[in-house]
Amino acid sequence: AQSVAQPEDQVNVAEGNPLTVKCTYSVSGNPYLFWYVQYPNRGLQFLLKYITGDNLVKGSYGFEAEFNKSQTSFHLKKPSALVSDSALYFCAVRVYSSASKIIFGSGTRLSIRP
Amino acid sequence: NAGVMQNPRHLVRRRGQEARLRCSPMKGHSHVYWYRQLPEEGLKFMVYLQKENIIDESGMPKERFSAEFPKEGPSILRIQQVVRGDSAAYFCASSGGQQINTEAFFGQGTRLTVV
Numbered sequence: 001a002q003s004v005a006q007p008e009d010q011v012n013v014a015e016g017n018p019l020t021v022k023c024t025y026s027v028s029g030n031p032y033l034f035w036y037v038q039y040p041n042r043g044l045q046f047l048l049k050y051i052t053g054d055n056l057v058k059g060s061y062g063f064e065a066e067f068n069k070s071q072t073s074f075h076l077k078k079p080s081a082l083v084s085d086s087a088l089y090f091c092a093v094r095v096y097s098s099a100s101k102i103i104f105g106s107g108t109r110l111s112i113r114p
Numbered sequence: 115n116a117g118v119m120q121n122p123r124h125l126v127r128r129r130g131q132e133a134r135l136r137c138s139p140m141k142g143h144s145h146v147y148w149y150r151q152l153p154e155e156g157l158k159f160m161v162y163l164q165k166e167n168i169i170d171e172s173g174m175p176k177e178r179f180s181a182e183f184p185k186e187g188p189s190i191l192r193i194q195q196v197v198r199g200d201s202a203a204y205f206c207a208s209s210g211g212q213q214i215n216t217e218a219f220f221g222q223g224t225r226l227t228v229v
Contacts, residue, residue, distance in 0.1 A: 034217055042222060043221050044205065044207075045220070101147065101159055101162045101169075102207075102218055103159060104149070105156060107155070107156045
């Protein structure tokens with residue numbers, strides 16, 4: 001069965017510092033990976049996705065993610081954090097099958113201190 | 115182009131009543147997903163529907179919960195005889211098709227409170 005894990009419930013970073021939010025996946029075929037962000041009392045907003053091609057994917061708001069097949073990881077990164085980046089981040093995976101649902105990780109709360 | 119629309123945004127029901135949650139997908143989208151989110155938790159997959167078809171309902175509780183996506187009109191998630199444990203945020207997402215490289219777009223959610 002496909003699954004995705006976010007090992008950190010919370011990540012705390014000082015404004016201006018680089019940030020990393022970790023995600024690992026387990027699938028039986030080729031993974032299609034996504035990152036979403038959720039602000040308080042809101043729905044999820046799409047940030048970026050990996051399908052094929054370059055392992056480094058660039059997305060919205062200056063975020064990027066690196067796909068690493070050997071480590072089955074898809075960590076979210078940003079070179080310089082902003083206070084406004086504070087939110088809940090979800091990694092998700094989709095694998096082709098007859099029912100290609102999207103499976104989400106448990107989420108990581110990112111807190112950026114001024 | 116309006117996004118995914120969910121209504122109501124907030125719904126309060128007494129134990130034993132029925133809750134009906136509606137989701138209108140983005141224009142041109144024919145695939146709908148429903149997820150449940152408990153406070154401070156992740157999203158749990160419930161059901162994946164295409165117009166007039168349930169593609170995957172492996173995340174739906176066996177009793178009291180049902181979902182449909184008719185040819186015309188919104189997708190409906192129906193919870194019968196609600197209990198306090200049903201209190202959660204329910205999110206709907208839509209995508210343009212079954213292509214696995216397409217992202218899903220989410221609505222703002224319906225927050226169900228059972229009193």
